[in-house]
Amino acid sequence: MKHLVQLLACLVIMQSGAQAGELFRWVDKAGMVHYSDVPPTDITDVERMKLSSDVSQNADLPYETQRAQQNFPVTLYVGEVCGQPCDQARSLLNKRGVPFSEKLLKTKSEIEAFQKLSGSMNSPALQVGKAYLGGFSESAWNSELDVAGYPKTASYRQRSAPPKSPATPPVSEGQTVPAVPAAQ
Numbered sequence: 001m002k003h004l005v006q007l008l009a010c011l012v013i014m015q016s017g018a019q020a021g022e023l024f025r026w027v028d029k030a031g032m033v034h035y036s037d038v039p040p041t042d043i044t045d046v047e048r049m050k051l052s053s054d055v056s057q058n059a060d061l062p063y064e065t066q067r068a069q070q071n072f073p074v075t076l077y078v079g080e081v082c083g084q085p086c087d088q089a090r091s092l093l094n095k096r097g098v099p100f101s102e103k104l105l106k107t108k109s110e111i112e113a114f115q116k117l118s119g120s121m122n123s124p125a126l127q128v129g130k131a132y133l134g135g136f137s138e139s140a141w142n143s144e145l146d147v148a149g150y151p152k153t154a155s156y157r158q159r160s161a162p163p164k165s166p167a168t169p170p171v172s173e174g175q176t177v178p179a180v181p182a183a184q
Contacts, residue, residue: 024048077102078104097150
């Protein structure tokens with residue numbers, strides 16, 4: 001009977017967890033971090049986190065990657081004239097199996113908004129959660145992805161080579177390319 005009650009309780013919890021909900025995060029006066037589905041009444045600096053109910057698109061990802069993606073989503077920002085640094089950036093993310101969205105910065109307003117948000121005009125740029133890294137630096141990007149909890153390799157799937165830009169000159173690590181072509 002005890003096992004039946006536990007099973008029913010698990011089913012109820014799983015069913016309620018399948019719906020989108022909110023989670024609140026705050027730090028108390030002692031520096032302790034708290035999470036709850038009910039916001040505190042005595043704390044003013046409360047972060048509201050939206051929980052997603054769409055797990056189908058990530059069902060093939062390992063749990064470690066799903067958690068990292070949920071807590072630290074990754075966006076790759078690229079310019080129209082990016083070439084090899086952008087190819088290297090995509091290759092790094094794909095090799096590690098990092099699910100990411102890519103944003104092509106085309107218009108002046110997009111570029112200005114990005115610069116205001118990130119403090120950078122270099123592409124490629126990486127956003128991991130709330131952190132921005134301007135310009136491709138494999139070591140810096142790997143370090144940020146490690147901190148976010150992304151796996152070091154995508155051992156769960158086949159790797160494919162990224163598209164190459166044969167006309168693009170080689171770029172050394174740490175070198176950046178302006179997000180906007182100079183002649184505009």
